[in-house]
Amino acid sequence: MRIKQRVIGAAMILAVILSAGLxxxxxxxxxxxxxxxxxxxxxxxxxxxxxxAVGKGWSCFTNGGRAAYGFYDDQWGKTVWDGGHSxxxxxxxxxxxxxxxxYAGIYQTAAVSKGKAYDFAIRGMxxxxxxxPDPWRYRVQVGFDYSGGSNWxxxxxxxxxxxxxxxxxTGPGAFSEYRAKVTATSSKIxxxxxxWMKWGTPYREVDFNLDGINLFGDSATSSGGSSSGSTxxxxxxxxxxxxx
Numbered sequence: 001m002r003i004k005q006r007v008i009g010a011a012m013i014l015a016v017i018l019s020a021g022l023x024x025x026x027x028x029x030x031x032x033x034x035x036x037x038x039x040x041x042x043x044x045x046x047x048x049x050x051x052x053a054v055g056k057g058w059s060c061f062t063n064g065g066r067a068a069y070g071f072y073d074d075q076w077g078k079t080v081w082d083g084g085h086s087x088x089x090x091x092x093x094x095x096x097x098x099x100x101x102x103y104a105g106i107y108q109t110a111a112v113s114k115g116k117a118y119d120f121a122i123r124g125m126x127x128x129x130x131x132x133p134d135p136w137r138y139r140v141q142v143g144f145d146y147s148g149g150s151n152w153x154x155x156x157x158x159x160x161x162x163x164x165x166x167x168x169x170t171g172p173g174a175f176s177e178y179r180a181k182v183t184a185t186s187s188k189i190x191x192x193x194x195x196w197m198k199w200g201t202p203y204r205e206v207d208f209n210l211d212g213i214n215l216f217g218d219s220a221t222s223s224g225g226s227s228s229g230s231t232x233x234x235x236x237x238x239x240x241x242x243x244x
Contacts, residue, residue: 032216035110035118036191039213041085045073051104055087058106061152067091067098067197071106074209078172081123081211091197092205098197105194109148110215112184118217120241121179122193124161127169128206135164138206139196142178144241148188155192159241169207180241182215191215 037043037057045053051060052071062069074080074088089104112118126138140163143155163176182189195208 031219032119033219035112035189035215035217036108036213037110039215040083041073041087041211042083045085054106055085058087058108059150060104060106062104063102063153065099065102066096067093067102067200068095069102069104071104076172079125079127079207079209081125081175081209083211086209086211089195089208089210090205091195091208093197093200093202094205097202098200100198100200102197102200103152103194105152105192106210107150107152107190107192109150109188109190111187112189112215113218114184114187116184116218118182118184118189118215119179120182120191121177121212121214121216122161122210123175123177123212124163125167125172125175125209126163126165126206127167127172127209128204129169130201130204132201135166137198138166138208139163139198140208140210141194141196142180142241143192143194144182145190145192146185148186148190150190152192152194157241158194159243166206169205172209175209175211177212178243180243182241184217189215 038055041055044056046056048054048060053073054060054071060071070090072088074086075084080086087106091102091104122142124140128138140161141158142161143158145155161178167173193210197206
């Protein structure tokens, strides 16, 4: 009787082992992953020539002129959306009046699956040292190069984010958020984030905090560019993202 019980017990254990093996060998369900690297800026910063401290995996750009620019690792808790760091971009005319339309931004190229839809999200905050009631004087835009190019000046599909609240530089408030659906048309896509000082009014400074930048979709290996201040190669973005 005992031998029979042992045989039955061994058979049951073997069945459990085999069933576990079958489960582990079956294909895993597709999961959504972030195609961007260091979009929360918790992965560190590097010193980028012509810019300053730029999040690892990201590159930077400005359009020069008489304005001054700064890129920083912001660790002030009130200007971080999540974690302990955010990307701070500064444009100022403290030393000189400037030409209008001064831009500074960051970008990253990611590997994606052609034809697949991705969920893009970004969080940010605008702070300034003036009390001008014009909410349009400082803006944030996003753009996409669907061929993976790195020339921000060649992008044609800029979307101005509906972020109309401008806080005091020393009195931060809540982060704003923007989401959009983006469909890949090739195996690479470049995400551009551009901050904008519209007017050349002297003695002003605006600070843009960026955090929580994501591009969730089919798993793919990111090919984020190195941090640099160059405009890079030419590329175009003709497909507009669809806001959510």
